[in-house]
Amino acid sequence: MSAAALPFRRQLLWQKLTGAGFALPAFLLLLALHVVPLLVLAGLSFTDYELGVVTFEWVGLDNYAQAFSDEVFRRSLVNTLYYVAIVLPGSVILSLLVAVLVHQRKRTRSFYEIIYFLPVTSTLIAMATVWQFLLHPSLGVINAALRKLGFGEVPFLSDPDLALPTLAMIGIWQLVGFNMILFLAGLSSIPRDLYEASAIDGVGNGVDRFLTITWPLLGPTTLFVIVTTSITAFKVFDTVAVMTKGGPQGATEVILYAIYLEGFYYFRTAYASVLTLVFLTFVVIFSVIQTFVLDRRTHY
Amino acid sequence: MAQLDLRGISKSFGDTAVLRDIDLSIADGEFLTLVGPSGCGKSTLIRIIAGLEPQTAGSIAVDGAPIDHLRPHERRVAMVFQSYALYPHMTVFQNLALPLTMARLTMAERLPLLRLLSPRRRRIMAGIGQEVGAVAEQLQIDRLLDRRPAQLSGGQRQRVALGRAMVRHPAVFLMDEPLSNLDAKLRVHMRSELADLHARLRATFVYVTHDQVEAMTMSDRVAMMHGGRIIQLGTPAQLYDRPANLTVAQFIGSPTINLIKGRIGRDDAIEIPGGRIGLATGLPPGAEVTVGLRPEAVVPAPLVPAFQDPVRLPARLHRRENLGPEQILHFDLMGTEKAGLTCRVMGSETVVADEPVDLLFEASACHVFDSAGERVDLPAPVTSSPPPVRPVAPLAGGPGA
Amino acid sequence: MQATLSTRTAPAGEVSPAAVMIRRMSGLFFVHAFLLAGAVFILLPFVWMLVTSIKPPEEVFSAELSFWPDRFYGLENYSFALTAAPVLRFALNGVIVCTGILVVQLLIAIPCAYALAKLQFPGRHLLFVLVLLALCIPIQVPALPIYMALAWLGLLNTYFSMMVPFFLSVFGIFLFRQFFRSFPDDIIHAARLDGMSEFEIVWRIVTPSAWPAIAAFSVFSIVAHWNDLYWPLIVISDINLAPPPLGMMYFADAETGSNYGALTAAATVLTAPLVVTFLFARRRFIEGITMTGVK
Numbered sequence: 001m002s003a004a005a006l007p008f009r010r011q012l013l014w015q016k017l018t019g020a021g022f023a024l025p026a027f028l029l030l031l032a033l034h035v036v037p038l039l040v041l042a043g044l045s046f047t048d049y050e051l052g053v054v055t056f057e058w059v060g061l062d063n064y065a066q067a068f069s070d071e072v073f074r075r076s077l078v079n080t081l082y083y084v085a086i087v088l089p090g091s092v093i094l095s096l097l098v099a100v101l102v103h104q105r106k107r108t109r110s111f112y113e114i115i116y117f118l119p120v121t122s123t124l125i126a127m128a129t130v131w132q133f134l135l136h137p138s139l140g141v142i143n144a145a146l147r148k149l150g151f152g153e154v155p156f157l158s159d160p161d162l163a164l165p166t167l168a169m170i171g172i173w174q175l176v177g178f179n180m181i182l183f184l185a186g187l188s189s190i191p192r193d194l195y196e197a198s199a200i201d202g203v204g205n206g207v208d209r210f211l212t213i214t215w216p217l218l219g220p221t222t223l224f225v226i227v228t229t230s231i232t233a234f235k236v237f238d239t240v241a242v243m244t245k246g247g248p249q250g251a252t253e254v255i256l257y258a259i260y261l262e263g264f265y266y267f268r269t270a271y272a273s274v275l276t277l278v279f280l281t282f283v284v285i286f287s288v289i290q291t292f293v294l295d296r297r298t299h300y
Numbered sequence: 301m302a303q304l305d306l307r308g309i310s311k312s313f314g315d316t317a318v319l320r321d322i323d324l325s326i327a328d329g330e331f332l333t334l335v336g337p338s339g340c341g342k343s344t345l346i347r348i349i350a351g352l353e354p355q356t357a358g359s360i361a362v363d364g365a366p367i368d369h370l371r372p373h374e375r376r377v378a379m380v381f382q383s384y385a386l387y388p389h390m391t392v393f394q395n396l397a398l399p400l401t402m403a404r405l406t407m408a409e410r411l412p413l414l415r416l417l418s419p420r421r422r423r424i425m426a427g428i429g430q431e432v433g434a435v436a437e438q439l440q441i442d443r444l445l446d447r448r449p450a451q452l453s454g455g456q457r458q459r460v461a462l463g464r465a466m467v468r469h470p471a472v473f474l475m476d477e478p479l480s481n482l483d484a485k486l487r488v489h490m491r492s493e494l495a496d497l498h499a500r501l502r503a504t505f506v507y508v509t510h511d512q513v514e515a516m517t518m519s520d521r522v523a524m525m526h527g528g529r530i531i532q533l534g535t536p537a538q539l540y541d542r543p544a545n546l547t548v549a550q551f552i553g554s555p556t557i558n559l560i561k562g563r564i565g566r567d568d569a570i571e572i573p574g575g576r577i578g579l580a581t582g583l584p585p586g587a588e589v590t591v592g593l594r595p596e597a598v599v600p601a602p603l604v605p606a607f608q609d610p611v612r613l614p615a616r617l618h619r620r621e622n623l624g625p626e627q628i629l630h631f632d633l634m635g636t637e638k639a640g641l642t643c644r645v646m647g648s649e650t651v652v653a654d655e656p657v658d659l660l661f662e663a664s665a666c667h668v669f670d671s672a673g674e675r676v677d678l679p680a681p682v683t684s685s686p687p688p689v690r691p692v693a694p695l696a697g698g699p700g701a
Numbered sequence: 702m703q704a705t706l707s708t709r710t711a712p713a714g715e716v717s718p719a720a721v722m723i724r725r726m727s728g729l730f731f732v733h734a735f736l737l738a739g740a741v742f743i744l745l746p747f748v749w750m751l752v753t754s755i756k757p758p759e760e761v762f763s764a765e766l767s768f769w770p771d772r773f774y775g776l777e778n779y780s781f782a783l784t785a786a787p788v789l790r791f792a793l794n795g796v797i798v799c800t801g802i803l804v805v806q807l808l809i810a811i812p813c814a815y816a817l818a819k820l821q822f823p824g825r826h827l828l829f830v831l832v833l834l835a836l837c838i839p840i841q842v843p844a845l846p847i848y849m850a851l852a853w854l855g856l857l858n859t860y861f862s863m864m865v866p867f868f869l870s871v872f873g874i875f876l877f878r879q880f881f882r883s884f885p886d887d888i889i890h891a892a893r894l895d896g897m898s899e900f901e902i903v904w905r906i907v908t909p910s911a912w913p914a915i916a917a918f919s920v921f922s923i924v925a926h927w928n929d930l931y932w933p934l935i936v937i938s939d940i941n942l943a944p945p946p947l948g949m950m951y952f953a954d955a956e957t958g959s960n961y962g963a964l965t966a967a968a969t970v971l972t973a974p975l976v977v978t979f980l981f982a983r984r985r986f987i988e989g990i991t992m993t994g995v996k
Contacts, residue, residue, distance in 0.1 A: 012821070018899040019822030026813035027828055029869035034835045037843030044845075051849065098739055101732050108733075114983060115740045118747060121979040121986060123928045125946035126968035129953045130746040133753065133961050139762060141749055173743065181987055196352045197385035201464065202373035202402030206728075208410065212398070216389040235839060238930050242950055256841055256931070263845050264935045272845055280842050287837035369721045 044273040051267040063274040073275060075250055076258040079164060080234060083254060086168035087233040091175040092225055098176065099183030100214060113184075116177040124174060128242040131170050132157065157244055160251035167239045167252055175232065179225050186221030190214065227290040234282060255279050302362050302376065302471030302504050303328045304349070309358035311344055311528075318344050320528040322358070326472075331498050331505040335515035336525035337551070342508045345525070346474050349506060350379050362471060373402070378465035379474040382481065384457045386449040392460050393432060393445040399468045400428045435463045455486050462497070472504045479514065491517055512552050516540070524548050546673035549592045555628055557667070558593040558641050570668065573636040575613045577663050581676050589676065592667035598643035600629065601658035610660040615641060617654070631659060754778050754966040761961045774962060782952075782966040790941060791948030791971060798863050798944050799923045806870040806922060807915065814877030815903045819889060829878075835871040840932060848935055862936040863944065867926060873918055880914040881907060913988075920982075920989025927975055945971040 045063055049056035067073050102112045119127065134140050135156040143153050156166040194213055203209050237256040244252040246261075259279060263272030304326040311319040319341045326332045334342040347353045349360060351372035359366050367375045378399075386395050401410065401424075408414055409421040436442040439459045449457055458478065465473055478494075479487045495518045498505050509515055515522045516536040523533045524547075532544040543549035549557050562572035564587045570577040572591060583589065601612070615631035618640060626646050633639045634656055641659055668676040752768060753761060755775035760767065782788050816822060817829055843866065851862045884907055892902050908915070930946040937943055940951055952967050979986045 015820055015899075016822045019816040019820030019825070022812035022816035022820065022899070022903070023822065023825070023828055025809045026869060026874060027824075027831075029809065030828075030831055030835060030871070033847065033866055033869050034838060034843055034871075035831070037846035038838070040846040040849075041842070051852070094739070098736065101736055104732075105736075108736075110983070112736055112740065113987075114980070115743055117979070117983075117987060118976065119743060121924060121975045122747075122972045123945055123949065123968075123975070125928070125930050125949045126972045127746055127750075129949060129964060129968055130750045132953075133965070134746055134749055139961065141745075173746075176739070176743070191383065191385065193381050193383055193385040194387060196347075196350075196372075197379070197381060197464075198387075198398070199352065199372040200350060200377065200379050201399040201468075203398075204371055204373055204402075207407070208402070211410070211412070213387065219389075235841070237841075238946070241930065241934070242953065259841065260931070260935075264848065269845060269849070276842055276845060280838065283839060283842075284837060290837075371721075 041273045044270050047270045049270045051269045063271050067274045076253040076255050080254045083168050084233040087171040090172040095176045095179035099180045103187045116180050119174045120178045124238045128239045132243050158248050160249045163251045182225050186218050190217045231286045305361045307359045310356045312356050329502045331520045333507045333515040333519040333522045340525040341528040342525050346508045350474050351375050376471040378470035380461045380465050380478045382477040384461040396432045396463050397428050435467050439463050475507045544675050546669050555595050555642050560591045562591050563588045574633050577611050579663050588671045590669045595642045595644040597665035598659050598661045607662050612658045614656050615659045616656050750965045754969050778962040778966040781963040786952045788967050788970050791945050795927050795945045799926050801864045802867045802926050803922050805868045806873050810873035814874045817878045818881035832871045832874050857936050858939045880911050917989035
């Protein structure tokens with residue numbers, strides 16, 4: 001080794017040390033907050049541990065078997081997917097429509113942008129309380145309006161058939177603005193001269209313009225919005241906790257609420273671990289789809 | 301096929317006037333080029349003709365019928381964009397077919413799924429396929445029909461964009477700097493192809509460019525724009541030989557025209573640094589003028605031109621650019637600070653450097669512009685309408701005083 | 702000219718200027734009608750919240766549908782909300798928690814992101830892969846073990862317990878790494894030649910240039926944690942430590958539950974800070990929150 005290489009090697013070593021030093025706090029926290037908890041969670045799922053109890057035993061796959069035969073858990077899973085099935089098309093279609101219409105506005109664009117984005121910034125718990133009041137059978141303005149129109153009262157939150165769709169409606173209310181902003185970003189990345197060329201080529205009305213230019217070119221954005229919306233909807237918790245607490249008759253039991261109850265209310269820690277792992281599996285599936293979708297984004 | 305008439309077209313964005321009162325008639329089958337520096341309003345004008353932007357005032361007519369209220373596709377125009385604006389998600393075939401499907405299929409026949417129900421659609425699509433094939437063959441892109449724009453070279457995209465304009469057989473072709481994204485060699489080639497295409501189609505072409513070479517080589521007539529106005533309209537030869545003002549003179553021609561500041565002497569001749577030009581301008585003595593000289597009109601003395609009574613200016617060679625068949629010589633005029641002259645001579649003979657030579661030119665080759673930059677017509681023997689005389693501040697003393 | 706005009710027949714399918722005008726106006730009408738209907742749906746709870754918060758109980762409880770209160774009762778409602786429950790305390794808790802989380806997140810994520818983007822060190826790839834994997838793990842997954850650890854350490858019911866799971870933002874690391882990667886190497890080399898330490902380079906050269914990313918990330922972080930219910934609900938039982946969502950839930954559950962005037966007043970107070978900031982810094986907000994969408 002030549003003498004001139006020595007200071008260079010020393011500098012490289014120093015750089016490695018600084019790099020490691022800079023990354024160390026983050027690395028330790030990553031271990032403490034993600035890696036270790038995940039391992040603990042996996043371990044717990046094979047025990048009968050309950051918080052506060054000193055001893056535990058290995059029970060193998062018992063918890064898993066219990067979870068998959070548990071009527072309550074299965075219902076919460078079905079309810080969650082039902083919720084996603086309403087919120088997903090509702091918020092995606094609505095926000096796409098709003099985005100396309102808002103995008104063409106010039107003077108009123110920021111006016112609509114502000115209004116539709118408002119729910120995203122507001123505290124959902126507080127707004128859920130307000131919604132609860134709005135939907136109140138006798139005091140709520142919505143039922144008052146329905147009465148006036150001659151429809152009679154609708155027990156939005158106390159009818160088991162209506163409770164979950166009502167929560168989903170609030171979910172849509174919260175997500176439309178967020179998705180709209182994502183779609184607007186996608187729309188502004190479509191070159192304007194494509195619209196101009198199509199106008200000259202005879203693409204005259206809005207429906208044609210949407211079908212020939214907007215929709216195909218917005219495809220990647222749409223897939224992406226679908227995935228993020230699915231994940232967000234799958235994590236529904238706040239409205240359930242405030243407005244229905246899983247009721248009426250378990251109609252709004254959702255997966256996160258079930259995990260919360262098992263883990264932090266009944267303190268059946270081991271069982272809650274299993275539910276958490278099931279929850280994680282779903283989220284990872286969505287995320288894998290998301291990565292796949294992101295790869296496809298560069299496709300044109 | 302179509303005559304295009306623009307009457308009093310104005311356009312302003314807020315307080316900024318982009319086009320001011322444009323009047324222009326484009327004859328059927330003419331190749332007219334709008335040329336000018338960026339920001340002169342040429343692109344805005346072509347977009348107004350296409351119907352992509354509304355004019356603030358004025359009217360456009362095709363064959364005498366106003367089209368101002370019509371949407372772009374109802375105007376019988378086709379446009380080639382600078383960026384080509386090909387639909388990235390469609391194949392070349394679909395790109396070319398789009399204008400025809402839009403025109404010939406009903407709304408229901410264009411909707412996804414629903415369109416499968418229509419037997420008429422299949423018949424029409426077969427016809428469209430033949431037409432697209434014919435156009436693609438003309439442009440030699442028939443082998444690319446299954447590709448997407450991203451898989452094409454710049455030149456191929458350019459042809460697809462042209463083809464998409466051609467399939468509709470429009471009355472007017474609008475082209476917005478269509479060659480500016482091509483490399484230099486391809487641009488030269490496409491110039492001649494476009495000229496051929498125009499000759500073959502006999503359609504009206506309105507062509508926008510900032511490149512004076514494109515304007516000069518392809519057009520029947522050129523409209524030079526500046527500051528939202530057409531400052532000269534004429535054949536390429538007219539613009540080159542009789543530029544209406546300094547802006548046109550400087551924009552057209554490469555190398556750029558030589559400009560020499562001068563003023564009218566007491567004996568009507570133009571006095572310039574190092575010499576005088578015997579020309580009757582009709583301007584009052586003392587008036588400041590600018591003399592324009594094309595580089596090929598100036599000849600260094602050793603080349604012995606066949607000039608009668610040329611103007612002589614002593615100069616010294618400053619720099620020489622040898623282009624092979626011709627050379628561009630940059631001279632410093634003797635006895636002046638910065639004034640120089642560029643001349644273009646054929647061949648590659650050397651004019652000895654560092655030795656003063658005389659530069660010769662004929663007075664009749666001079667373009668004279670008044671202090672406002674407008675052309676002064678020379679000579680003016682018949683004074684049916686005397687040239688406008690602008691008030692000029694009287695000078696304190698004669699030249700050389 | 703006039704003669705040519707009148708003798709010429711318009712090509713087929715052509716439209717008169719008046720029809721064009723009608724087409725344009727009716728299109729505009731439907732667009733705005735749709736957008737405004739949506740806007741009403743979005744605004745309904747906000748407007749009703751504000752209106753109810755200044756209504757006296759008898760008007761709230763009357764079955765009659767009336768928009769504007771006959772009797773202004775705002776002072777009573779707001780003062781009740783502020784005294785019956787520590788609503789301002791909730792807001793203060795929110796500020797403390799959000800600030801604490803954000804500061805630690807930045808202090809840890811920025812150097813790590815710089816190291817990932819610009820420095821060579823052993824384990825760099827492993828760390829980055831871990832960061833990418835952690836990106837898709839929501840807080841609800843490690844919640845259980847972290848809760849157990851905090852309980853074991855006797856740290857439940859503290860500000861620290863509310864903040865600690867969020868001290869590491871893998872999203873922040875990822876975002877800043879992307880941003881730092883585009884920072885010119887030449888400037889860093891020049892700074893090294895000028896004798897700056899890597900520590901100074903991070904905080905005095907690179908960080909100031911990442912200001913837009915930091916601002917957007919801050920908005921994202923603050924909005925997320927101001928509005929988070931799940932984690933505080935688990936670790937906090939002392940109402941004096943509750944952040945806004947938990948406080949709001951407590952307030953709604955308590956006997957004040959049916960006093961909708963006071964309830965909406967409290968909701969207004971707790972929603973206002975973010976909404977008002979949003980109205981003033983709209984661009985940053987939209988950027989920050991949608992960043993999760995473009996990661």
